[in-house]
Amino acid sequence: MRFVLHRNDSGYDAERTGFHLLSSHRPDLIVPAATPEEVRQAVARAAAESLPVAVQATGHGVPLPASGGLLITTGRMNAVTVDPATATARIEAGVRWDQVIAEAARHGLAPLSGSSPVVGAVSYTLGGGLGLLARRYGYAADQVRAVDVVTADAEHRHVTPGSDPDLFWALVGGRGNFGVATALEIGLVPVDRLYGGALYFGTDLVETALHTWRGWTGSLPDEMTSSIAVIPFPDIEQVPAPFRGRTVAHVRIAYTGDVAEGEELVRPLRAIGPRLVDTVGELPYTASAAIHNDPTEPAGYFATHSLLRELPPESLDALLGVRGVIEVRHLGGALAKPQGAPNSVGHRDAAYFAAVLSPGLAPGTDPRALRPVHEAVREALSPWATGGRVLNFLYGENAGPDEVRRAYEPADYERLTALKSRWDPANLFRLNHNIPPA
Numbered sequence: 301m302r303f304v305l306h307r308n309d310s311g312y313d314a315e316r317t318g319f320h321l322l323s324s325h326r327p328d329l330i331v332p333a334a335t336p337e338e339v340r341q342a343v344a345r346a347a348a349e350s351l352p353v354a355v356q357a358t359g360h361g362v363p364l365p366a367s368g369g370l371l372i373t374t375g376r377m378n379a380v381t382v383d384p385a386t387a388t389a390r391i392e393a394g395v396r397w398d399q400v401i402a403e404a405a406r407h408g409l410a411p412l413s414g415s416s417p418v419v420g421a422v423s424y425t426l427g428g429g430l431g432l433l434a435r436r437y438g439y440a441a442d443q444v445r446a447v448d449v450v451t452a453d454a455e456h457r458h459v460t461p462g463s464d465p466d467l468f469w470a471l472v473g474g475r476g477n478f479g480v481a482t483a484l485e486i487g488l489v490p491v492d493r494l495y496g497g498a499l500y501f502g503t504d505l506v507e508t509a510l511h512t513w514r515g516w517t518g519s520l521p522d523e524m525t526s527s528i529a530v531i532p533f534p535d536i537e538q539v540p541a542p543f544r545g546r547t548v549a550h551v552r553i554a555y556t557g558d559v560a561e562g563e564e565l566v567r568p569l570r571a572i573g574p575r576l577v578d579t580v581g582e583l584p585y586t587a588s589a590a591i592h593n594d595p596t597e598p599a600g601y602f603a604t605h606s607l608l609r610e611l612p613p614e615s616l617d618a619l620l621g622v623r624g625v626i627e628v629r630h631l632g633g634a635l636a637k638p639q640g641a642p643n644s645v646g647h648r649d650a651a652y653f654a655a656v657l658s659p660g661l662a663p664g665t666d667p668r669a670l671r672p673v674h675e676a677v678r679e680a681l682s683p684w685a686t687g688g689r690v691l692n693f694l695y696g697e698n699a700g701p702d703e704v705r706r707a708y709e710p711a712d713y714e715r716l717t718a719l720k721s722r723w724d725p726a727n728l729f730r731l732n733h734n735i736p737p738a
């Protein structure tokens with residue numbers, strides 16, 4: 301290891317602070333790893349000294365923050381190579397989606413990236429990965445071909461569905477519980493352009509937009525992936541003028557079929573009424589971040605979600621009037637029909653994902669104070685909820701063991717705990733979305 305950082309070292313705070321400003325690890329020791337060998341040495345040291353291990357790439361998905369232990373940061377491991385002949389990419393542990401998108405686009409290909417281009421590609425993929433093209437191509441996890449990983453015995457392994465089917469199944473979906481991934485090999489899809497973008501409707505059309513979008517999702521081809529958010533924008537200068545001080549409905553569109561067909565499909569949404577802004581049109585995949593327009597600056601946030609079996613009109617009452625941002629994503633399609641090697645991603649039968657997000661929380665805010673508001677929404681949605689969770693969207697206070705368990709099918713969770721007993725019996729990798737040994 302070239303260097304390690306202790307609590308009083310300069311650089312310690314900068315290294316441990318990631319995107320999520322209300323949830324930062326405070327480890328005893330940080331290993332800023334630049335190579336797989338440094339990851340291996342860090343795991344060996346943690347095992348020898350019985351220090352639990354946390355891992356961080358960008359800090360977008362920090363679980364319950366660690367106090368103590370050893371944090372491995374992976375931001376320096378950021379190489380991406382694309383093989384156009386096999387339509388695959390090799391991505392190192394610290395790679396962000398914008399890097400993969402740019403490299404893949406040079407060959408007319410795209411990864412199954414999500415709403416934000418600055419999220420870490422490896423953790424997103426190992427946690428499932430619900431992306432812009434989800435209904436057409438499934439979870440990002442479904443495209444994993446190989447995982448390079450340092451397991452708790454400090455061995456660096458190249459794991460494929462053929463080399464070790466059980467460990468591969470557990471790693472892909474079980475995220476950081478079975479080792480520190482140093483790189484992934486992932487499949488890319490033949491998409492270079494979309495019919496996509498965003499439709500923004502003003503306050504007076506929010507309710508109509510939500511109801512119309514809901515009905516519209518009932519009969520769509522798998523080529524159409526969409527979601528809707530209702531966002532109460534603050535009345536501040538940083539917010540673009542059309543949205544400032546208004547509650548806005550934001551419909552996100554990603555259609556991989558023909559442009560003319562896409563236009564026809566989106567017609568009922570445009571018929572809702574005048575848009576504050578309408579960017580839906582032919583779009584290179586390299587510009588796909590404009591579909592969700594997620595914030596890229598570090599922030600404090602608290603979020604809760606439910607997976608839903610159905611979204612009848614009355615379920616929308618639970619969402620309208622919420623203080624905070626709400627988001628509903630349309631699932632189904634290829635998400636429910638996995639191709640490729642089996643993985644442990646759960647709840648493929650859910651039809652919708654509904655989230656409440658409290659963004660822009662000032663440093664020092666106790667996110668637990670927001671729990672009653674969020675729980676009330678979840679309670680109101682309970683008649684249609686599956687009870688399941690999406691691992692990637694469990695953050696901070698909401699990433700405890702009970703919520704993590706809900707991210708998996710019950711039998712799969714049992715299998716994961718049994719495999720954890722085999723691969724990490726001391727639960728060295730526990731400062732994460734933890735699956736304890738059986």
Ligand SMILES: Cc1cc2nc3c(=O)[nH]c(=O)nc-3n(C[C@H](O)[C@H](O)[C@H](O)COP(=O)(O)OP(=O)(O)OC[C@H]3O[C@@H](n4cnc5c(N)ncnc54)[C@H](O)[C@@H]3O)c2cc1C
Pocket residue numbers: 318354355356357358359360361362363374393413414415416418419420421422423424427428429430431475476477479480481482594595692693731732733
């Ligand atoms: C603005 C925003 C938009 C998002 N959009 C989407 C979306 O569209 N779809 C979706 O599915 N998710 C989305 N997410 C969730 C995101 O995929 C997860 O939070 C993901 O874990 C982020 O990975 P990261 O590396 O950026 O974050 P980090 O906080 O660095 O990592 C999260 C956790 O992953 C584990 N981990 C990280 N690297 C490794 C590694 N190399 N080996 C083993 N374990 C590791 C660690 O336990 C770590 O605590 C979004 C999150 C945000 C904040």
